[in-house]
Amino acid sequence: MPQRIILHTDLDYFYAQCEEITHPELRGRPVVVCVYSGRTSESGVVSTSNYEARKYGVKAGIPIVRARKLLESVEATFLPMNRPLYDQVSNRIMGILKTHSDSFEKLSIDEAYLDISDLAEGSFDKAKDIAVQVKEEILQKERITCSVGIAPNKLVAKMASDYNKPNGLTIMQQRDAIKFIEELPVNRIPGVGKKVEEKLTDIQVHTIRELARVDPVVLIEKFGKSLGNYLFQAARGEDNDPVKEREQPTQFSRIGTLKQNSRKPEEILPLLNELASSVLQKLNDEKMECKSVSLIAILTDLSIHTKSVTLDSPTRDSKTIMENAKTLLDRFVESMPNAAIRRIGIRLSDLHKRAGQTDIVSFLQA
DNA sequence: CCCTCGATCAC
């Protein structure tokens, strides 16, 4: 396999940057995009904030109430999420990115990998020109800045884009990759979160340099075959995972927060019904059917529990789905005699594209 | 091999 050139893009503080565009007067001041849970007027968490807000310690995941305190001395703006807006902006930018790639992989609403090996003719200098061009085009057309990493594989490209933010461009050839990553803490490796980091700390491993010295047998012992092997390679800047177009998602879910904790189905079902129709709407929009239904319950201690059923045949029928969800809820409260539920959710999975009337019609019309 | 469920990650 010849040397690849992979480009990773990360749209800077994306939701907050979208808000700055629609409300230009907000620029230069703290902007906080929030997920309001509806439990009380201010309950919920921060989804994203711009860099002015981050200076005050306001970042993704902290409670809105805490963000208010951190910003009480300054003029800051708190906005609810506007997902349709972010989806539209994202879709247009992904369209631009795609045109600058041989193959393209959307990772999330604000991240993508581009394989530009052919486009750049194997040259990292040309790859840099492409990156500059892409950044320029996104800025001109959408007024959005992004951070870009270029490397011989997805792993290092992502770590490179993360290295210089916002509006960064980091290029890491194979010969520099080891020097670059070995200084970094292990949690800069994608896939290494709180839990894996803790386990590594237990064996005195903090940096990637230290991780590279751990016997692979130990890694597999501690983390299993898959993650163990991944960590072994990642510590060496190696990753041969190809850039591949993502197929359709294999699950859709909706979760909501109850006004008050409860374990009585009659207090939970109204919300569960809303969530079910929302996720069913999504299923229909995507012209799909599901063969599995899951109930997600989050208790007062924030522990997460699931119950699921596999259906006899794929369905998109709301009655079938709701009946199954109801049964799962009954099963759950029965299995947890003392648990009070804080949040409830529904997931449709084992998704299949619908074969049917519409497809045949469009086929015949074509 | 299939199903169910919990754990983890990261947005």
Added chain:
DNA sequence: CCTCATATCGAGGG
């Protein structure tokens, strides 16, 4: 004080 959505893995049971 504590949102929401998706993918993936591993264990355990059948």
